[in-house]
């Protein structure tokens with residue numbers, strides 16, 4: 001399952017926001033029906049009566065109706081304000097104890113995701129795909145490395161702007177498993193629309209298994225073709241920007257590729273992670289996502305095949 005809807009809450013925080021949305025919707029719908037109903041009633045009543053029909057005291061009655069309607073409007077608005085503030089303080093509450101801690105950093109135009117552990121050897125970094133265990137609160141520190149982005153996974157929480165130099169914190173909890181799409185929600189340049197991510201909410205066991213796999217360094221390539229691919233990778237400019245754990249590639253300005261093949265998408269949720277898309281992306285990333293920071297890389301087709309073979313071993 002894959003969602004991008006604030007009206008299909010998959011967790012406690014999104015449910016609060018969804019409830020608020022529905023309260024506003026039904027109150028506003030009732031007010032709309034009331035206003036239009038009164039308007040139509042007034043129009044038809046006036047049509048069916050002549051001038052000498054006006055009852056004595058009509059004006060005083062009208063003043064009372066207007067005062068009543070004004071008071072009702074004030075009460076309704078005050079009520080909406082109260083539920084809105086209550087929802088805001090509930091979603092902004094401190095994260096519950098025992099929360100999983102992670103850091104999400106916005107870059108033009110991708111998401112860096114750090115799973116920090118007090119034990120450094122249990123910390124790791126990934127990109128554009130966040131795995132979380134169902135039922136456990138997740139405390140997220142958000143940062144930006146360049147311009148203002150906005151972290152938004154509507155099925156799990158509201159939007160949180162990522163302001164450069166001003167880290168902020170949110171927490172969320174997925175209450176059912178699923179793959180929830182996220183999207184940068186603040187215009188951040190040319191490829192803002194292609195700054196997506198996915199949150200994979202899975203059982204605690206699946207999450208443990210995923211974490212264990214992420215913590216392992218990339219396996220050394222086994223086949224001659226994959227070994228050739230690793231040589232190609234290390235001889236091209238790739239390691240300047242990308243990291244592959246366990247190899248000399250340690251660049252930090254682009255997504256960590258240590259477990260690239262385990263991810264569902266490429267280029268921040270822009271392409272499905274298949275061999276064809278990966279090849280096309282490496283050869284001409286500017287065609288897929290114009291303006292992004294990855295340069296086109298020319299290479300012989302045998303080298304590309306070897307490189308793809310190698311990258312697919314990064315599970």
Ligand code: CUA
Nearest residue numbers: 149184188192
């Ligand atoms: Cu990042 Cu829009």
